Amino acid sequence: xxxxxxxxxxxxxxxxxxxxxxxxxxxxxxxxxxxxxxxxxxxxxxxxxxxxxxxxxxxxxxxxxxxxxxxxxxxxxxxxxxxxxxxxxxxxxxxxxxxxxxxxxxxxxxxxxxxxxx
Amino acid sequence: xxxxxxxxxxxxxxxxxxxxxxxxxxxxxxxxxxxxxxxxxxxxxxxxxxxxxxxxxxxxxxxxxxxxxxxxxxxxxxxxxxxxxxxxxxxxxxxxxxxxxxxxxxxxxxxxxxxxxxxxxxxxxxxxxxxxxxxxxxxxxxxxxxxxxxxxxxxxxxxxxxxxxxxxxxxxxxxx
Numbered sequence: 079x080x081x082x083x084x085x086x087x088x089x090x091x092x093x094x095x096x097x098x099x100x101x102x103x104x105x106x107x108x109x110x111x112x113x114x115x116x117x118x119x120x121x122x123x124x125x126x127x128x129x130x131x132x133x134x135x136x137x138x139x140x141x142x143x144x145x146x147x148x149x150x151x152x153x154x155x156x157x158x159x160x161x162x163x164x165x166x167x168x169x170x171x172x173x174x175x176x177x178x179x180x181x182x183x184x185x186x187x188x189x190x191x192x193x194x195x196x
Numbered sequence: 197x198x199x200x201x202x203x204x205x206x207x208x209x210x211x212x213x214x215x216x217x218x219x220x221x222x223x224x225x226x227x228x229x230x231x232x233x234x235x236x237x238x239x240x241x242x243x244x245x246x247x248x249x250x251x252x253x254x255x256x257x258x259x260x261x262x263x264x265x266x267x268x269x270x271x272x273x274x275x276x277x278x279x280x281x282x283x284x285x286x287x288x289x290x291x292x293x294x295x296x297x298x299x300x301x302x303x304x305x306x307x308x309x310x311x312x313x314x315x316x317x318x319x320x321x322x323x324x325x326x327x328x329x330x331x332x333x334x335x336x337x338x339x340x341x342x343x344x345x346x347x348x349x350x351x352x353x354x355x356x357x358x359x360x361x362x363x364x365x366x367x368x369x370x371x372x
Contacts, residue, residue, distance in 0.1 A: 091369060125369065146369045147290035148297045150210035152360065159213035162300040171306045173325070181307075185356040 082106060086116050087125055087143065096142040098133060117141060155183035202227045205286045214293060218262065222247055223255035227284070235268060235281035256282055263288045297364060304361050311354035318348035 079087075089105055090097050097105075103113035117139075120126040124144060131140040153160045161176035162169075171177075206212055206227065216224055229245040230236075238256060242249040259265035267280040317331035318324070319338035325348055326334070336345045 087369070143369065145291070145294060146367065148294045148364065149367050150208060150214060150293055152364050152367055153293075153297065154210045154213065155360075157209070157213075159210065159217055160300065160304075162303050163214060163296050164217045165300075169303065171303055172310050174307075177303075177307060181353045181357055184360055185352040188356040188359060189352060 080116075082108065082112075083116050083119055086113075087120055090120070090126055090141050091143040094143075096129075096140045098131060098138050099128070099141055100133060100136070100138040102141060155180055155187050158183050201232065202230055202284060202286055205289055211289060211293070214296075219255045219258050222251040223258065226252055226255050227286075230284055235283045237279050237281055241282070259284070262292050264292060294368065298368065301361070301364060301368070301370075304357065304364070308354065308357045308361050311350055311357060314350075316348040316350050317345040319343050320346050 086102060086106060089102065099113065099117060100110075102117070103110045106113065106116070108116070117126065117128065120141075121128055127142045127144055129140045129142065131138050153163060158180055161174070161180050165176075167174075167176075206215070206224075212224070215227065219227070226241065226245055226247050229247070230241070231244060236244070238249060238252050241247070241256075242252045245252070256265050256267075260267070264286055265282055265284050267282045270279050270281065271277070272279070315328040317326045317328065317336060319326075319341055321341040321343045322338060324338060324340060326345060331345055337343070338345055
């Protein structure tokens with residue numbers, strides 16, 4: 079991903095209601111043709127949805143970031159689900175023993191993955 | 197309406213663990229035994245699955261709260277009784293997981309920052325962990341056991357958490 083595409087996707091993701099393409103190129107400080115190419119790339123890589131939109135009678139597009147589905151495997155460590163998910167305990171971020179146990183599992187996973195790669 | 201067969205969703209170990217956390221053993225059993233097609237009242241489900249009616253109701257309302265089940269309400273014109281007919285909407289599982297992950301990402305990031313910003317000491321007897329400042333204030337003697345503390349190397353823990361947080365953020369398309 080180029081720097082400008084990266085900046086574009088950040089801008090689009092930071093506005094949940096979406097950004098008009100006719101505004102995006104001004105924010106990115108590029109011309110509208112270049113902006114079209116950037117947007118096309120983001121649509122092709124499935125990061126953004128483009129919806130037709132009329133602004134003061136002029137046709138443009140509303141760009142919205144696609145909500146990505148999390149890979150549920152990222153919530154697991156050694157077969158244990160991240161304890162924070164659906165947790166009903168009072169949260170003590172710095173010394174939660176359940177989170178600490180999970181972090182140990184995670185470190186074991188990461189360490190053994192690394193060893194098996196080497 | 198896009199229907200997804202529960203057995204497809206339940207194949208994934210992480211998704212199973214997630215649903216188990218949400219609805220427990222009886223809830224999982226209801227998902228596994230939920231008839232593949234049609235809509236059902238809680239009583240029908242309790243009868244056809246042999247799961248206790250209260251557990252069926254509890255599971256359905258929990259799933260409803262996560263938009264993983266929905267109901268249609270019908271009124272008997274003679275008696276005025278309302279019946280709720282339920283269907284599963286496990287096709288919403290991705291949204292559900294993503295929302296819950298976004299909600300806990302902040303916690304993980306805060307913990308990661310705490311781990312990386314601090315140097316720790318630990319009591320070899322009771323395992324209580326202290327930050328450097330806390331340890332210094334107690335002259336490196338554990339408040340519970342009067343034992344001398346050891347240095348606690350958290351590099352692996354901290355690094356593992358950092359990597360996982362980065363992967364989750366990348367997966368969700370979030371950037372700093």
